[in-house]
Amino acid sequence: MPYWSTLLIALGGLLLGGAWSLRTQKAPVWAQAGFVACAVLAIIAGFVTA
16 A cells, blocks of 8 residues: 555544544534535545555
8 A cells, every 4th residue: 555545544544533622622513514424535546545
C-alpha cells in the first residue's frame, strides 16, 4: 500500500475524531456533517488509490 493511501485513511480517522469532538461540544450540525463528509471522502480516496 503506498504511503499516500495510508495518510488518506489516517486523515479520515482524524476527521472522524474531529466530528465526534464537535458533537460533544454542541457545535452546529452543518460543521459536524462537513467533517464527516470530508472524512468519508478521504477514506474512500485512500482505498481507491491503494
